[in-house]
Amino acid sequence: MNTSLPACCTVPTRHWPFPVAMPGAVLFSTRFKPTELSPTDFTVSAIDAPASIQRSVAKRQAEYLAGRLCARTALQQVNAELGVQAASIAPHLGEDRAPIWPAHITGSITHSDGWAAAIVAPNNAWRGVGLDAETLLEANRAERLAGEILIPAELQRLAQLPADQRAQLITLTFSIKESLFKALYPLVLKRFYFEHAEVLDWTATGQARLRLLTDLSEEFHTGVEFTGQFNVSEGRMLTLVHI
Numbered sequence: 080m081n082t083s084l085p086a087c088c089t090v091p092t093r094h095w096p097f098p099v100a101m102p103g104a105v106l107f108s109t110r111f112k113p114t115e116l117s118p119t120d121f122t123v124s125a126i127d128a129p130a131s132i133q134r135s136v137a138k139r140q141a142e143y144l145a146g147r148l149c150a151r152t153a154l155q156q157v158n159a160e161l162g163v164q165a166a167s168i169a170p171h172l173g174e175d176r177a178p179i180w181p182a183h184i185t186g187s188i189t190h191s192d193g194w195a196a197a198i199v200a201p202n203n204a205w206r207g208v209g210l211d212a213e214t215l216l217e218a219n220r221a222e223r224l225a226g227e228i229l230i231p232a233e234l235q236r237l238a239q240l241p242a243d244q245r246a247q248l249i250t251l252t253f254s255i256k257e258s259l260f261k262a263l264y265p266l267v268l269k270r271f272y273f274e275h276a277e278v279l280d281w282t283a284t285g286q287a288r289l290r291l292l293t294d295l296s297e298e299f300h301t302g303v304e305f306t307g308q309f310n311v312s313e314g315r316m317l318t319l320v321h322i
Contacts (some may be wrong), residue, residue, distance in 0.1 A: 110193055233277060
């Protein structure tokens with residue numbers, strides 16, 4: 080496959096920003112500028128744009144392209160490390176707007192404010208993975224949103240924090256619940272919302288623990304706990320949940 084780097088994106092870079100390794104997983108990220116999106120970027124990078132993306136504004140097109148570019152690059156790396164001779168194409172967009180991955184792969188894509196990333200892992204080691212990036216909420220906005228994102232128990236813990244730490248916790252709660260949804264949805268095919276999960280605790284080193292507050296399946300039901308990780312860099316919260 081002959082491809083070129085799209086004009087709006089930097090070369091995807093492999094790195095691992097989280098405190099705990101996830102063996103077999105590969106994460107790539109890129110920066111993108113919607114203002115530099117070229118009409119030929121999808122063609123030269125050999126990434127298909129579904130009709131909904133073709134009709135969208137430049138920002139949505141650029142973030143979709145950047146995310147798929149990272150996903151394909153990560154998939155190529157994982158296939159090479161597994162010794163799998165399979166075409167490493169960017170995942171298609173499913174009817175539920177979730178990426179459709181190859182049968183041997185689990186993965187997740189995210190983007191936020193000119194930055195995109197994808198994580199890919201073999202699904203014989205990891206059943207589900209969710210990656211989410213969010214710009215850190217400004218203090219006043221975070222306080223306004225707290226009641227929509229945090230359940231009462233989380234609001235009680237929030238009230239015990241110094242004022243300068245509250246916005247970061249609210250951002251973390253929002254993002255890591257998004258990551259939990261991304262990791263679980265392909266396994267249960269049921270939607271759930273902020274009030275259906277609780278962040279139990281977190282550490283200064285970037286680890287967190289969550290609990291499900293709704294029944295999604297026989298396996299994933301009220302009370303089941305999950306571990307997550309997070310990283311704060313360049314004004315961005317990046318969270319990961321893996322199953």
